[in-house]
Amino acid sequence: MKELLTAADPADPEVRIEWGMARAEVARRAAAIAAAEQFAAIAEILAEAREHPEIFLGQALHHVPTDAADFAERSAVADLAVRLQLSESVVRNQGAQAMALRTRTPRVWQAFRDGEIPLANAGVVAEVVLTLPQVPGLSEAFDAAVVDGARRMTTPRLRERVRVIRERLHPETLAERNGRAREQRRVWLEADRDGMCWLSALLPAESGQRAMARLDAVALSLAAAPAETRTLAQLRADIAADLLTGDGTGGGIGGAEAGAARAAGAGAVGVTVAVTVPVLSLLGVSDAPATLEGYGPIDAETARRLTARAPSFQRILTHPVTGTVLDIDRSSYRVPADLKRWAELRDQRCQFAGCGRRARDCDLDHVTAWADGGVTGIGNLVHLCRHHHRLKHESRWSSQRAPDGAIHWTSPTGEVHLGNPPPF
Ligand SMILES: [Zn+2]
Structure with missing residues (x-):
């Protein structure tokens, strides 16, 4: 707080507060100017890459x-992504x-460049435009209709306003x-803290x-x-999980509903997910966390429960100190643990730096090409998604592999x- 006291009377809280407010406003403006500069630089590099692909x-x-x-352009996007620690989709x-x-x-662009429109509001306008x-005249009308709101409104109010303006100006019918919007429907999974995750779906209304x-x-x-102690929110989550996994482990649904889920064939899908467990945790001697494939750390108790009774989880034991794979449990998985699976688990x-595509959806690449003397061994194989x-x-x-x-x-x-x- 020292930098405040040089410019304001430390004994007067009103002056201190007024000075603090001014600092926050100046910082907000500077942040918008900096963000607009970053956006502009990215757009210019991508245009350069298209014009001079040889680079x-x-x-x-x-x-x-x-x-x-x-x-x-794709190559330049990857270059920017690793430099800025952003995902490629964010850079794009x-x-x-x-x-x-x-x-x-x-x-809107000029006001964003001048720091008058915060990044979040510029993002709302850009997403919609x-x-x-x-079509001729449409963008211009939209620009004129939203620029004042983007300067003055909070982001949630602006989002509502922009949606209404879009509806008013759009030349096509909602139908x-x-x-087209239905073609974008999808389901995605996002890891959260403490052994939890978000399963989201974009669906027709x-x-x-x-x-x-x-x-x-x-x-x-x-x-x-009478014996039910779960909240309605917890019950909804358990029922959704039971219906989608088809195994009823959450105890959310009764006979009829579980039967419906099974009849839908959900339980018949042979999906195997690997759980990597430090050997001492499996024996119950230690509580070092295990790793759920495609997710990250889960607690030792959950890992013991999953590997003990669920056939759709493959158990991989790791050394308690070095973390190297000791054993792949073959009994619970149809395909033997060949080289591909081993590399997938590793x-x-x-x-590629920062890429989140799961190994099972990737190609297996020779780090040193076969033609250059590279061998087909675990040390020379690496997963790369099709794009990378x-x-x-x-x-x-x-790419090179270090010692x-x-x-x-x-x-x-x-x-x-x-x-x-x-991850382990
Ligand atoms: Zn990738």
């Missing part, structure tokens, strides 16, 4: 099967938002748009409403039982980054 592709320029400009998104704001809503068709109504109805009927994810596999072979990105096993990536512009370390 990002090198010799590969001559044998890239797809459009070279597209591929150079910031570049696209900068382009959209600059070319389609120049008033990217969903508007490019036409809904037809009527499906989401019906699903929630069903969860409500079953939760209410279970809550009526890598867990695509080994192609970047390695078709642009100037390259300690870590993968070092060198970007087209010469930056060296460490690949993903394994």
